Amino acid sequence: MAKKSALVQGNQACAQGAIYAGCKFFGGYPITPSTEVAEEMSAMLPKVGGKFIQMEDEIGAIASVIGASLAGAKALTATSGPGFSLKQELIGYACIAEVPCVIINVMRGGPSTGMPTGPGQSDVMQARWGTHGDHAAIALVPQSIQEIFTETVRAFNLAEKYRMPVQVLFDEIVGHMRERIEYPEPGELEVIDREAPTAAPGEYKPYDASKGLVPPLAAFGAGHKFHVTGLNKAEDGFPTTKAELVAAEEVRQIQKVECEEARADIESNEEYMLEDADVVLWAYGSSARSARYAVNELRKEGIKAGLFRPITLWPFPVKRTAELAEQAKAIIVPEMNLGQMIYEVERVAQNKCIIDGVHRVDGDPLNPGQIMDKVKEVI
């Protein structure tokens, strides 16, 4: 039987993916261009017995999501530019307290109010370093309606598995455009639920990493009385200022995402015509669609171009980017910002090849012609 399909917007597909993943709580605040995620969740959640709340502000939205997650629900919020900035402190809270949750950021221009109805990709560094203090980050950058669905499901899986906030970033173009989606059947995509602790009540330590880098998280109300705080804490969850404990916890929280095993699990890339590529277009989100179009056109002209598309932007695909820098004559990074990921590519490429960028921040998407011009200029 043919799968159920529909023509839906990126933002709708995101909400539908969340429901598929078992999301039972949405706390949000209206903001363009992400609002349709909230609208869709407000309609769908009650049908599955979940809770939707429109909070008084962006900070309240992420706060309610963290509270809901601690009470045991898979929880989601969605926002854009200014709202993403407002949420940063509590994204850090979810990092240090290790509370699973998913944050959708439908990127628009900026800074400040910027261009609310125009696309942008200028929050990619904020997704890495927006909250203060050292921390790990996971950010996924889907490029199509189908992929928004599957990556939202994956975001919940990663949040629950690694016990931390996971960010899904797509730009206004992908958020608002419509394409056909084929809905996976229940069970077709993996859905991960958080690991419940096996400790007896009274014995449970919420940050006991003796059995692995990610300690199991109990839900409030499920029989364990424990403490959660944003302060540096010991394995029992209570504040500590003991130097060795503070440092060890911070290192563990980064290691749980950046160790080799976790990276292999979290990283996801697509490669197109890279085998013999002299020029690598290193692009993500809607810019990668423009880049792929450009690859096809350049190939027709005899230029050996290829596309490397990270679907997981953070952790950064260090290994593969370094390999491509060895292979190619040039890596071109098209981004709808004035240069953000290009610096990370430069850092990893270590002068092994030419690195150049194509930028656009005027509210229009990067078009393939611009990218092709840059490729021809560089080679």
Added chain:
Amino acid sequence: MAQRYEIRFSGAGGQGLITAGIILAEAAAIIEGKDALQSQSYGPEARGGASKSEVIISDAPIDYPKATIVDACLAMTQEAADKYAKGIKKGGLLLLDADFVKTAPEGDFIIYRLPIMRMAKEDIGREIVANVIALGAVIGMTDVVSKDAGEEAVMRRVPPAFKELNQKAYNLGFEKGKELIN
């Protein structure tokens, strides 16, 4: 080489042109099983201002989601014509509202005119269906999807009470569109 066909609907915010684009994309992607992608751009206004909706229909996966060289373009207002009737391919077609676009943009494309708003008001009796007339006309002129697929997509989108009205509007647009090119 994959066939990529690009259509742009433009007009004032609130005229339903984004909906027209969605209906066309649904006819192509869901009813006819082609690859289709609809996108839009608009200003801060909930109503008014110039807005556009683009539909790309292809027999292969669509990479770049916006128009490259437009095959067919609709402009319902002068502002929309000035702002969005651009990038139309040589020999492509531009459909203008005969009453609301006084100054046609210049270019190497064929210009057609239909009094779309007036038809909605006088022939159908409701201005609100102007977008469906326009959609019918564009399908009639381009055959980018079949007449039936377009009609079915319209019927899927409108509430039961308005089915007849919209069917009438769609068919009127389709016939007038066919007349224009024949």
Added chain:
Amino acid sequence: MAYDYEKSIRPGKLPHIWCPGCGHGIVMKGLIRAMDACELDREKTTIVSGIGCASRLPGYLDACTLHTAHGRAAAFATGVKLTNPEMNVICCGGDGDGTAIGGNHFIHACRRNINITYVIMNNYIYGMTGGQFSPCTPTGMKASTTPYGNPDPTFDISKLAIGAGATFVARTTAAHPREIDKLITQGIKHKGMSVIEVLDDCPTSYGRRNKFRSVIDMMKRLKKDAVPAKAAAKMTPEQLEGKFLTGVLYHETDKPEYTEQYDALIKRVQEGA
């Protein structure tokens, strides 16, 4: 026989961080007695706080405890309560945390009439950061950031809660320990948002700067200026000058409770489908 507080306190977590003479400990004892009076199952009780001296309170109590970020207690608590309406949810914190940085969450929790009990300890000052003035510092008084006297008007927290839509609002002071647990008990039993404002003292940051010679002076002031709401009804405006009302200030039972409303909405949607 002395009251058994020990069973409610987490082993090894005392001594607390509060200064000698601080009223927060009195409030914590009152909260413990109220939780006992309501026979709250501690495994089904989440105590949520923000940041500040008063916000350290949950860490000492044997329950599910959530020490959040500055000002955000009510918003975190809303997420907990809405997800699990069976949970007893209690917020506690100070005046700056609850009505300045967290003011928006506070008033909107009141507006929703969500079944949360918010114990707000008003000691007129930001204590933890060293005594800066808060929205509740009386005009003219000194704080580390009002060396020439506070030019700002003040919030009346109870009136704010009533105006915002809380359905049980009461006020007492750290000098009235018996009334603290009586009012918190009523608040916990009330179905809807309840706010218990406890006027408190901060000898270190507020008293010292404002010529209170001792903690006893501060407590005497709280006793002297407190007027039970019932008694106030018979007093003239002149007699009430400089006083504040205590006891139950507002109690309403007709307004629907938020999580019940949402559960009814779910039922309606699911039956309609």
